[in-house]
């Protein structure tokens with residue numbers, strides 16, 4: 006791979022990682038939606054899956070605003086969380102599964118929030134206001150989702166007597 010030598014190229018590369026991150030998140034959300042037993046948790050995953058499809062479109066708009074091709078670059082962080090979620094879903098007893106899914110989902114949202122805060126900061130520094138607005142929209146959806154999943158996780162942990170696997 007050629008060396009990245011300027012901040013704009015670095016930003017575009019990281020946008021590619023964010024694109025892959027969201028595509029992987031889509032897979033995690035689909036699996037979580039299928040595996041969830043709690044109706045509210047299932048609804049949350051389904052709603053955020055639809056939002057995630059919009060987030061991917063927002064990222065594609067960011068690429069086109071910059072006059073760049075929307076090329077994905079593997080996001081090792083989210084790949085790791087996908088594998089972790091699959092392993093835990095397999096291992097955990099059915100009565101603890103929803104708590105484990107919610108716990109894992111909070112990791113995903115924290116990671117996405119960190120990603121968008123960093124990208125938004127770079128876009129601000131470059132004076133790309135349209136790009137800032139698109140990234141901000143995704144960021145706010147992640148923040149709101151984290152709050153909702155946190156609430157669900159706390160409710161589920163009470164149902165299972167405090168034994169949450171996160």
Ligand SMILES: [Fe+2]
Nearest residue numbers: 027057060117
């Ligand atoms: Fe996302």
Ligand SMILES: [Fe+2]
Nearest residue numbers: 114117147150
């Ligand atoms: Fe998210």
